[in-house]
Amino acid sequence: MNPKELEDRYELPVYPRRDIVLVRGKGARLYDDQGREYIDCASNVGVSNIGHGHEEVAKAIYDQYVTLGNCYGMFYNPVRARLAERLVALSPPRLKRVFFCNSGSEAVEGGLKFARASTGRGEIIAAMRGFHGKTLGALAATWGEEYQKPFMPMMPGLKHVPYNNFQKLSDAVSDETAAVILELVQGEGGVRVGDKAYFQQVRELCDQKRILLILDEVQTGFGRTGTLFACEQFVEPDILCVAKSLAGGVPMGAVLCSEAVKVPVKSHTSTFGGNPLACAAALASLEIIVRDGLSEKARVLGGYFLNELRAIKNQKIREVRGLGLMIGIELKEKAGPYVELLMERGVIVLLAGATVMRLLPPLVISREEIDIALSALREVLA
Numbered sequence: 001m002n003p004k005e006l007e008d009r010y011e012l013p014v015y016p017r018r019d020i021v022l023v024r025g026k027g028a029r030l031y032d033d034q035g036r037e038y039i040d041c042a043s044n045v046g047v048s049n050i051g052h053g054h055e056e057v058a059k060a061i062y063d064q065y066v067t068l069g070n071c072y073g074m075f076y077n078p079v080r081a082r083l084a085e086r087l088v089a090l091s092p093p094r095l096k097r098v099f100f101c102n103s104g105s106e107a108v109e110g111g112l113k114f115a116r117a118s119t120g121r122g123e124i125i126a127a128m129r130g131f132h133g134k135t136l137g138a139l140a141a142t143w144g145e146e147y148q149k150p151f152m153p154m155m156p157g158l159k160h161v162p163y164n165n166f167q168k169l170s171d172a173v174s175d176e177t178a179a180v181i182l183e184l185v186q187g188e189g190g191v192r193v194g195d196k197a198y199f200q201q202v203r204e205l206c207d208q209k210r211i212l213l214i215l216d217e218v219q220t221g222f223g224r225t226g227t228l229f230a231c232e233q234f235v236e237p238d239i240l241c242v243a244k245s246l247a248g249g250v251p252m253g254a255v256l257c258s259e260a261v262k263v264p265v266k267s268h269t270s271t272f273g274g275n276p277l278a279c280a281a282a283l284a285s286l287e288i289i290v291r292d293g294l295s296e297k298a299r300v301l302g303g304y305f306l307n308e309l310r311a312i313k314n315q316k317i318r319e320v321r322g323l324g325l326m327i328g329i330e331l332k333e334k335a336g337p338y339v340e341l342l343m344e345r346g347v348i349v350l351l352a353g354a355t356v357m358r359l360l361p362p363l364v365i366s367r368e369e370i371d372i373a374l375s376a377l378r379e380v381l382a
């Protein structure tokens with residue numbers, strides 16, 4: 001049986017599949033089992049910021065595995081120590097400590113738990129159209145019946161308010177509010193960029209009421225929006241959740257915390273959290289992002305990509321929006337068929353809701369590769 005038949009037969013059918021078998025990747029290109037080449041404008045949903053198949057990360061992973069691949073958090077380890085120091089140094093000044101985990105959902109779980117433990121309060125305010133993952137705690141913060149309904153009842157204490165609307169958020173705050181959790185650019189929710197003024201008001205409110213501000217940068221982190229963390233362009237959080245491209249494609253998440261976060265020993269741990277293998281990959285990947293100026297590249301190339309897309313005169317396009325190399329093209333009709341047509345023309349993009357095409361190319365994509373993607377986009381929309 002071929003890989004499609006095997007996966008369809010043996011795995012739970014939870015992923016809406018595309019009809020290709022990807023076998024290899026290099027830089028911003030992907031290859032299928034028929035030898036066809038694709039321009040990657042998805043990065044495995046924001047994972048491959050440094051591009052596919054980076055030799056430096058591969059070497060770091062190999063070297064670490066033959067040295068010490070696993071080391072539970074009860075023992076000290078030099079690679080974990082170096083990564084903790086490096087990540088805190090690269091983060092906004094308010095953030096002083098880190099907890100390591102293995103995915104975006106887990107980073108959000110950690111953030112929600114730390115907020116409750118640190119404030120002694122139970123209520124969390126999240127935004128409509130927000131996406132924070134699908135484990136039970138994170139799922140309660142994620143917006144949308146489609147995701148929540150099969151798994152009711154949800155964790156209590158979550159309130160959802162309209163995004164980018166300070167008055168509604170402020171009205172929802174009570175004496176029981178522990179935290180507000182928000183994305184700076186809503187990714188799954190349709191690539192919606194929040195206003196800086198809104199986030200500043202939220203920051204002030206949180207300071208006044210001693211509420212912790214959790215920013216979910218699982219998708220916007222590590223150069224994607226033009227700065228290492230998107231929050232550098234908005235406000236500082238008390239808790240910053242990251243994952244996806246942190247370790248160059250090796251599963252890893254992290255929760256960066258201010259001094260307001262206090263949790264008892266043993267209350268929250270993880271077997272694989274901070275394993276030296278992922279830490280070595282993260283150190284190598286961070287080095288590449290900083291040394292090669294990938295955040296700046298995302299800012300410049302993202303600006304180019306956005307301008308070119310906005311210049312397309314096409315009745316089907318409602319709006320083009322984004323920040324850095326996180327771009328949404330909202331259509332006046334369903335976007336699914338165009339995503340398929342693009343794939344046939346060798347360009348892989350994502351959906352973000354029914355009508356939005358989402359582009360998250362590796363930050364190492366070249367201008368020439370962006371031009372190829374633009375030609376295909378113009379062609380399929382015409």
Ligand SMILES: Cc1ncc(COP(=O)(O)O)c(C=O)c1O
Pocket residue numbers: 045103104105106108131132133134183187188216217218219243244
């Ligand atoms: C903003 C945000 N938070 C959390 C998650 C969940 O991450 P994971 O799929 O690694 O659990 C995602 C995944 O797309 C995300 O975009």
